[in-house]
Amino acid sequence: MTPRDRIRYFFSSHRTGLSVCLLALFLLVYPAWVGNPYLLGISNLIAVYLIAVIGLNLFIGYAGQISLGHAAYLGLGAYGSALLTVHLGINPWLAMAATAVAVGLTAFLVAIPTLRLSGHYLAMATLGFNIVCYTVMMQWDRVTGGPSGLAGIPHLSLAGVAIDDETRFHYLAWGAAILVLTLGLNLARSSLGLALAAVAQNETAAASLGIQVHRAKIRIFVLSAVLASVAGSLFAHCYTFINPDSFTIFNSVELVTMVVIGGLGSIWGSLFGASLIILLPEFLHFFETFRDIIHGLIVVTVLILLPQGLVSGLKDLLRMRLLRKANNARN
Amino acid sequence: MLEIDGISKHFGGLPALEEVSFRCREGMTTALIGPNGAGKSTLINCIAGTLNPDAGAIRFTGRRIDDLPCHRRPYLGIARTFQNLALFPRLTVLENVLAGLTPEAEQSFVKSLLRLPATRHRERLLRLKAMAMLDNFGLADKARWPASVLSYGDKKRVEMARALVAGPRLLLLDEPVAGLNGAETARIAMEIRRLHGVGLTILLVEHDMDLVMTVSDHVVVLDGGRLIAAGAPQEIRTNPRVIEAYLGRMSVTA
Numbered sequence: 001m002t003p004r005d006r007i008r009y010f011f012s013s014h015r016t017g018l019s020v021c022l023l024a025l026f027l028l029v030y031p032a033w034v035g036n037p038y039l040l041g042i043s044n045l046i047a048v049y050l051i052a053v054i055g056l057n058l059f060i061g062y063a064g065q066i067s068l069g070h071a072a073y074l075g076l077g078a079y080g081s082a083l084l085t086v087h088l089g090i091n092p093w094l095a096m097a098a099t100a101v102a103v104g105l106t107a108f109l110v111a112i113p114t115l116r117l118s119g120h121y122l123a124m125a126t127l128g129f130n131i132v133c134y135t136v137m138m139q140w141d142r143v144t145g146g147p148s149g150l151a152g153i154p155h156l157s158l159a160g161v162a163i164d165d166e167t168r169f170h171y172l173a174w175g176a177a178i179l180v181l182t183l184g185l186n187l188a189r190s191s192l193g194l195a196l197a198a199v200a201q202n203e204t205a206a207a208s209l210g211i212q213v214h215r216a217k218i219r220i221f222v223l224s225a226v227l228a229s230v231a232g233s234l235f236a237h238c239y240t241f242i243n244p245d246s247f248t249i250f251n252s253v254e255l256v257t258m259v260v261i262g263g264l265g266s267i268w269g270s271l272f273g274a275s276l277i278i279l280l281p282e283f284l285h286f287f288e289t290f291r292d293i294i295h296g297l298i299v300v301t302v303l304i305l306l307p308q309g310l311v312s313g314l315k316d317l318l319r320m321r322l323l324r325k326a327n328n329a330r331n
Numbered sequence: 332m333l334e335i336d337g338i339s340k341h342f343g344g345l346p347a348l349e350e351v352s353f354r355c356r357e358g359m360t361t362a363l364i365g366p367n368g369a370g371k372s373t374l375i376n377c378i379a380g381t382l383n384p385d386a387g388a389i390r391f392t393g394r395r396i397d398d399l400p401c402h403r404r405p406y407l408g409i410a411r412t413f414q415n416l417a418l419f420p421r422l423t424v425l426e427n428v429l430a431g432l433t434p435e436a437e438q439s440f441v442k443s444l445l446r447l448p449a450t451r452h453r454e455r456l457l458r459l460k461a462m463a464m465l466d467n468f469g470l471a472d473k474a475r476w477p478a479s480v481l482s483y484g485d486k487k488r489v490e491m492a493r494a495l496v497a498g499p500r501l502l503l504l505d506e507p508v509a510g511l512n513g514a515e516t517a518r519i520a521m522e523i524r525r526l527h528g529v530g531l532t533i534l535l536v537e538h539d540m541d542l543v544m545t546v547s548d549h550v551v552v553l554d555g556g557r558l559i560a561a562g563a564p565q566e567i568r569t570n571p572r573v574i575e576a577y578l579g580r581m582s583v584t585a
Contacts, residue, residue: 183444183445186443186444186445186446187443187444189446190437190443190444190446190450190454191429191432191433191436191437191438191443191454191457192436192437192438192440192443193443194422194426194429194430194436195430195433195436197419197421197422197426198419198422198430201419201420201421201422202417202418202419204381204413204417205413205417205418205419206419206430207380207381207400207401207402208379208380208381208401208402208404208405208411208417209402209405209430209431209433209493210402210403210404210405210406210433210434211402211430211433212400212402213402219440223440308421316421316477319477320477320480323476323480
């Protein structure tokens with residue numbers, strides 16, 4: 001092996017790890033480069049959503065299921081963290097962890113009956129759960145503050161330094177997002193990721209190969225709910241104020257839109273999807289008014305033209321074209 | 332090796348299988364034949380665990396398996412192919428075969444998330460094993476293709492490779508040559524004979540009588556959910572009940 005081959009081999013066998021490192025490096029210098037708190041605020045929001053979107057993409061894109069209620073887990077995470085810190089004065093980190101565990105358990109209990117469903121029925125069941133959670137947040141105003149929300153949520157702090165400005169939160173949120181991205185990429189490339197994809201494409205065949213279909217779905221659903229919960233907690237501690245309007249079924253649809261744009265079963269695509277949906281309103285101001293309509297249009301258009309989602313769909317098209325070309329060259 | 336003992340299965344009120352009993356002996360190729368709707372696929376689904384029988388017992392190496400969930404059976408060494416292809420269309424050919432190695436793959440969620448060197452090493456070994464199996468079937472050069480673009484014959488062979496890669500003790504083949512041309516059928520027949528040669532126990536459901544007659548040691552005939560005959564291929568060929576129920580009808584439809 002010549003040194004050149006060796007370098008090429010190193011790059012090809014570590015391309016995923018190197019891409020993650022490159023992204024991390026970019027994000028490390030990003031605050032010094034832009035320095036504008038408003039722009040950092042936007043990229044921070046992308047990081048928070050990315051954590052939830054990666055979890056949801058594992059559930060929708062890899063395992064082939066549907067959830068129209070993931071904003072509920074985002075909300076449970078945010079309210080869990082907020083209530084524990086505001087009412088009980090618990091340390092924010094501890095509150096975040098306790099909430100994640102509780103949300104994981106809740107998701108597990110919800111998953112056992114609902115993941116027996118599929119397709120439209122699953123969509124309706126998850127949607128229903130979201131509406132239940134939203135109603136509780138709205139109506140139980142003595143605890144949750146009702147429609148006016150909860151204020152005065154403490155910032156997270158690390159080694160005595162409060163994470164209270166955009167730059168500090170940038171490092172926290174993107175640190176967490178990179179970690180989740182890495183875990184997601186790992187899972188997707190593992191045998192379990194393969195098993196999830198198998199479940200999505202043919203449950204009968206998957207079961208006959210030794211894959212525990214129901215268990216695989218539950219595990220990935222719980223993981224995605226825990227990630228959503230963590231994202232929700234970060235959201236609460238970043239803005240120090242939350243209200244139920246951030247956790248409606250339309251927010252769930254927004255999360256699904258991010259997954260679909262990024263591409264079903266593409267972890268990197270999730271980064272693209274979350275970025276695009278959060279950045280769009282910044283460029284198109286009318287977007288804010290027609291938000292839900294535009295989201296709907298995007299999802300329908302993408303799903304009709306590229307059922308695998310934008311990024312994955314284009315990737316598949318390219319791959320097929322290359323294969324065909326290679327095949328023609330051979331003949 | 333495999334003991335089917337009084338298996339019955341009803342769909343709604345309709346009987347699909349009634350009190351079917353027979354055995355597959357170790358290292359033998361047993362063929363299960365019968366006209367359409369005789370219950371052959373239902374029976375294979377009961378053995379593989381895709382369906383649960385309503386009554387009766389299935390024993391594999393002396394152990395009852397009919398109450399075992401489907402996903403436990405590959406761990407005992409039971410593998411199957413499907414009558415209507417059941418590949419994972421968007422996965423590559425290699426990934427399809429890798430899925431057949433699930434019993435040997437990493438099951439821990441945490442380890443998969445962390446992707447430690449040991450896990451990666453294990454995955455690399457499985458990948459090599461899957462590639463070797465693809466090579467056996469002459470499919471190595473298509474390893475990176477999505478399964479959906481393969482020809483029908485190649486898909487059938489990928490299914491065989493996926494079923495065999497984990498080294499099963501009992502192979503259930505549900506119409507492995509249905510829809511294949513002569514050359515492709517001959518290739519599958521050769522593969523079945525090779526597997527027979529290395530001592531694999533095979534239960535074969537097939538309509539192609541030439542294939543059944545050339546590869547099987549023992550033939551079991553179902554009609555209308557009942558077992559009507561069992562014996563060596565030559566006996567079955569001349570059994571009047573079989574000719575009436577099966578061969579006669581087939582010559583009319585053929």
